[in-house]
Amino acid sequence: MSGRRTLLRTALARATVGLAVVAASLFVAPPASADPASEANDAITAAYDGSGGPGGPLGVREGGVYPVGAGFGQNFAAGKMFFTPATGAHWMQGAVLEKYESLGGPADSDLGFPTIDEGPGRVGPDSRNTTFSAPDKPVIFWTPATGARVVRGALNAAWDRLGGSAGVLGVPAEDEVYRGDVVSQKFTGGELTWNRKDKTFTTVPPGLVDQLRDLSVPEDAESAIAAARRAAGGPLGPLGAKDGPQYAIGDDGAGQNFAGGKIFYTPQTGANVVTGQVLEKYESVGGPEGDLGFPTSSEADGGLGSNSRIGTFAAEDRPVIFWTPDYGAVIVRGAMNAGWAKLGGAKGPLGAPVADQTENGDVVTQRFSEGVLSYNRSTGRFSTEPAELAAQLAGLEVPGEEVPKAPATPSSSAAEDDGEWLSWRWNWWWLLALIPVLIIVGLVTGAVLWSRRRDRRDERFRDDEDIFDRAMYEPAARPESGEGDDERRRFAETYGFHESPPESAAAPAPADPFAPQDDPDSVDTAPTRIEEPRPQSALEEPSLPVSGPDEPSPARPEELFRQPEPEPAEREPGPAQPEAEAFVGAPFVVAPFVEDAPSGRHAAIDIDEPTPGRTAIHLPLDDSGAAPAGYPVKADTRTGLYWTPGSRGYDDVAAEIYFASEEFARTNGFVRGD
Known part of the structure; x- marks a missing residue:
């Protein structure tokens, strides 16, 4: 009886433990995973409360947290606040916020997210500024007299070196202006200019440039591509909106696609824009990884107004792609580009290129809308139609040629050079072939000279033997006769x-x-x-x-x-x-x-x-x-x-x-x- 009671108690204890485990599993929830929106909400709420909450500069909330770009945002009655885990939560309002959103805001601008709350500038409470997270460290600076202006990149670095808004240049009076590879910006106390190709500053007043000579201006692909996009008109220009993220090309190159074109970058060439049919022609021959290389300048007017576009590229023979509505995009390179450019390009007497160059042996020929240009690699001579143009190309340096050619008198027409590829060409192979011939000639000459010298010495020795014989044995040479004295004396003096x-x-x-x-x-x-x-x-x-x-x-x-x-x-x-x-x-x-x-x-x-x-x-x-x-x-x-x-x-x-x-x-x- 007691044994049965013991077994019953053991079974009841085990059942109780099992029920307790089941109950615990029902009432204890698993730990919740991190929620970016919740993290953003918590960070924005904390920043809002820190600024004064509803009684602060932002006023009351207007809606909840929403995703924007790579982060989140929240609207308030008197401004907005933006957040990313890297930058934290920061707010802005008024003219600074309007300028930021006019450039695309956190979603479409190249400024990035704010890194500080908007606050007064160094010149006093009548100025406001905010900094942003883009690699070129942009800032929006506002005063009632100048409005909100963006200062960034090399110009911002130089402005800071000269004292910023409290320095000699004062506050920015205009936004940056691009003229090809040169960007400049006016300030209330002067002007700054930066050439992105030769990496040099100029200033107004001129004496300020001495303080900038040792200033290092770092450049990265993202900032360079953003600057090229701004130079091309930004989101409202021909490139339009971004189309995907930036991507790598080769060892140190990069590219960025847009709705209306592409930007390609290397540290050597910088960032340059290619669009439309020029881009199509470029990519048809391999793009930046083809034999044209990366573009060295952004696509620009070809000299014929809106009816032409030109892009330049980094290959050794300095190629260009020239587009017109009549002939489409055409590649002009090497001797053709050198001669065409010397004669004035599309605005010169040859006009615009009609088709790519052709080769017949050593002769390269390309047709243009107003004439023909040819170059013979073996003679280094240009010929042209009209013929009188050739005289202007005598001695012209031709890029991309392995062996420099000596200047030669130009021929009168392209037809005269058609058969020159059959002519005798003097080159290094003929010089190598002459080496054994010269060695043989030298050996033969040396042998002949040695033989002649030996014959002369043998002849002299035989003559001396005859003199000796006559002096010693012939009666006519004996002393009593007096004859032969001169010969004996010469022989005696010789030996x-x-x-x-x-x-x-x-x-x-x-x-x-x-x-x-x-x-x-x-x-x-x-x-x-x-x-x-x-x-x-x-x-x-x-x-x-x-x-x-x-x-x-x-x-x-x-x-x-x-x-x-x-x-x-x-x-x-x-x-x-x-x-x-x-x-x-x-x-x-x-x-x-x-x-x-x-x-x-x-x-x-x-x-x-x-x-x-x-x-x-x-x-x-x-x-x-x-x-x-x-x-x-x-x-x-x-x-x-x-x-x-x-x-x-x-x-x-x-x-x-x-x-x-x-x-x-x-x-x-x-x-x-x-």
């Missing part, structure tokens, strides 16, 4: 040989070296020609002996047999000695030892011998293995080595010359061979 000492009373003339000598130690030097190795070519270097690290360096041929400088000493005069014997195998002869006798180009070799007057070298005897008396040192001119008696190999060497001592062998560049 640095010694001349025979001059005759004197102290030293009688030497005997003929080709005649038998009285000296019993000398050999019979009859004029018998000795076979010798072939002379080296004039272009070859003579082979010189190579010395060891501790031995004297071998002498060059002209240095062989040159004697050392003698020590100064008094010597007794002795008889003159005969001239040296001719040395076979080297192009020179050895001077005899003559005491105190003048010599030729080289001084005579001097040795300390008991018997004066002996030479330093001696040619081999008939028996080449036997040394002449007084000449024990053997030498070989081919190897540059010498051997002394008793040294290894001495007996086996066939000497070509003999020296009187080792000293003379070493002095003349020979190296010990053992």
Whole structure:
């Protein structure tokens, strides 16, 4: 029984808890989500109460909160209040409110929402002003004398720098005025002007501009597009109302559509308006992302009044789109635009463009209402119809051309240039083709010059060989005949040989070296020609002996047999000695030892011998293995080595010359061979 009661109590407790949960879910409502209208109502109510409520400047409420533009508004008997979460709730009334709504108010103007309540300006209670949320920081400023005026952007920044309404310029007397890229505004104390293309101010009085030179005027796409729209007439102009939000184009471009056209913007080109058939033509070739680029100016009168419109674009060849009701929108660019503009454009003798340009090879042609313009890219020449117009285009710079063309005489008519695309054109490819030709010509010329030089040197060497042969071996050139002296002297001077000492009373003339000598130690030097190795070519270097690290360096041929400088000493005069014997195998002869006798180009070799007057070298005897008396040192001119008696190999060497001592062998560049 007790167990049943326990189970019953447990069941009743669980049922009670379930009923309590159900009841709680029925009576507890979920948290309400945020309501923008309620938020706006609360903010406007708080601001209204803060201004004095029904007894304040706004008076009693007239209806509830309503959406407008990107926020909300509420009407009062003496004004209105507007709200966005970013700006808060602020009110305005009277002339300031009327000006704001005349420009489109929070829904259609480019001022944005108010950021402060309307209040007195810096010049006193007789002025009123309100600021707005647009990026260019506009303000509406009112005085009884000037009315309500908007000051914004660069002009507002400059006005603030100069002291605002309490400064030298005073209060705004008129709204801004646009003249192309220049906007200006008059104040009670002067005037401000801003050029949006070159980013410069001008002022009245002029001295005020010095205070604005370092003023930075930031620009953004929204403000620039709004300014371009105002310059085109605002909501009441040809653009009309906005058509959707602003959108990005490329990396830094932007666009804004309107009911009657579009505005395109980049930091480089600014914001510019394109409408009607000019816009249609522009977008048919790709618009701002086509090869024309972004517009660089807003569409304007083409010079023919209301019957023409023109827009300019940013491509390198400076294109324009020109519209007339007769021919529609036509693109004029590059050479055609340069020549057409030089001749006065649509108001000039060519008139308005009729159709886009055509190309035939290098010749570009475009027809205009009053004539034809052609340009040949290969010659850089214009031709025109009428023909006399071409003279005005001589030397004209053509934008967009890769290779500048030299000025040329203009042709008389467009027909003369029709076949010029077949003419010979000199360009960089031909210059590149000439490079290998010039290299070949240079190589051939160098080879010819080298060959001629070698022939001249060989011919000179052969001439010198003939002179040597005649001087040494031909009887007509012997000294006793007196013939051949000039040739022998020239040869000796050319190669640095010694001349025979001059005759004197102290030293009688030497005997003929080709005649038998009285000296019993000398050999019979009859004029018998000795076979010798072939002379080296004039272009070859003579082979010189190579010395060891501790031995004297071998002498060059002209240095062989040159004697050392003698020590100064008094010597007794002795008889003159005969001239040296001719040395076979080297192009020179050895001077005899003559005491105190003048010599030729080289001084005579001097040795300390008991018997004066002996030479330093001696040619081999008939028996080449036997040394002449007084000449024990053997030498070989081919190897540059010498051997002394008793040294290894001495007996086996066939000497070509003999020296009187080792000293003379070493002095003349020979190296010990053992």
